[in-house]
Amino acid sequence: MATTDPKQFLTRIFEAAVAGSDPELTIRRHLPKKPKGRTIVIGAGKGSAQMAAAFEKAWDGPLEGVVVTRYGFSAPCERIRIIEASHPVPDVNGLEAAKLLLEAVSGLTEDDLVVALVSGGGSALLPSPAGPLTLADEIAVNEALLASGAPISAMNTIRKHISNIKGGRLAVAAHPARVVSLVVSDIPGDNPALVASGPTVPDEASRQDALRLIETYRIALPEAVMSHLATDAADAPQPDNPRFARNEVHVIASAAVSLDAAAAEARRLGVEAVILSDAVEGEAREVGGVHAAIAREVALRNRPFNKPVLILSGGETTVTLRARGKGGRNSEFLLAFAIGIDGLSGIHALAADTDGIDGSEDNAGAFADGSTVARMRAAGVDAKAMLAGNNAWTAFNAVGDLFVPGPTGTNVNDLRAILVR
Missing domain, CATH: 3.40.50.10180 (Glycerate kinase, MOFRL-like N-terminal domain)
Incomplete structure (x- = not known):
């Protein structure tokens, strides 16, 4: 599944994380x-x-x-x-x-x-x-x-x-x-x-x-x-x-329990999983850049983890509003992440709030991969300009990559799941 349909795999990981806090x-x-x-x-x-x-x-x-x-x-x-x-x-x-x-x-x-x-x-x-x-x-x-x-x-x-x-x-x-x-x-x-x-x-x-x-x-x-x-x-x-x-x-x-459940589901599906932390904080776009650097290192040099691997983290990032765009901390994290892995194949990510809502819209977060920025460009969207304007929802909506599971009935903060194949 991780090889044939990364979105479906990442959705299963999200569902397992939510079920872990049922x-x-x-x-x-x-x-x-x-x-x-x-x-x-x-x-x-x-x-x-x-x-x-x-x-x-x-x-x-x-x-x-x-x-x-x-x-x-x-x-x-x-x-x-x-x-x-x-x-x-x-x-x-x-x-x-x-x-x-x-x-x-x-x-x-x-x-x-x-x-x-x-x-x-x-x-x-x-x-x-x-x-x-x-x-x-x-x-x-x-x-x-x-x-x-x-x-x-x-x-x-x-x-x-x-x-x-x-x-x-x-x-x-x-x-x-x-x-x-x-x-x-x-x-x-x-x-x-x-x-x-x-x-x-x-x-x-x-x-x-x-x-x-x-x-x-x-x-x-x-x-x-x-x-x-x-x-x-x-x-x-x-x-x-x-x-x-x-x-x-x-x-x-808590986030720790949900991350353990997500990791267990990844292993059940045949992919090794590592948990960076259940308490990641900081500016969403900066955390996105750091996660992108880790994913690049794995994809290009097979370190610090051997691929294939699912990299997980939890916690709650923050967004300093610079403009009045549409978005939330997970979509902003993921837009910065997408910019950081632009052009690299074999990297797929989901960032979502476990309660089912990210920010003020109806999505929990979004999906991204190495082609995301190019697809946005083809749709007439400048990813960097959207990030500067706190407009990540608009950027992911333009390429059909919003993740909309609906209210989940729990809330153990954010789940970030990065698959490096």
């Missing part, structure tokens, strides 16, 4: 002990609806709850209410969802259990502006962060200090009930406190850290936001807060 399998392994009292399910993220559906199937006792997911990412549930809201920029539906989650955990007792189903994307899906701040302020912050090129860990450190629900505050609101957080990690390093800005999981980052990050990445935020961050009211609860003492946190799926 909520139905991972949730069953981490079911909490049943409580004496009520079981309340809450959740947020691009995989939260599928997690909720899986939890309903696995839990044989009474339960109730509410989760929020991205528009178009819903899944049928009987006892858990599913709300859809906007991602990556918040909207009023997300604001209402945040209120409902806070209401769902209010007035509980120490006999009750709160199960938090958290996955990537929850930061944008749970706007809950703190103090005098407004939804417009949170929208402005999200837009500034998305354009800044800052890593996701930095973005979420800032987000949690302007929120009533992030940074462990949702778990504080649930006290004295026990909170068990089941987390699908899309964060390099898999720190659960950074996934969806940790609504039920605190970390030690302070508002002073948030202010330093704003300065480091030169992020222009509304005056009201900066005024709020200058006050003690922005302080997030710390991990040693006694209200967290009975809680549990489990990372039930």
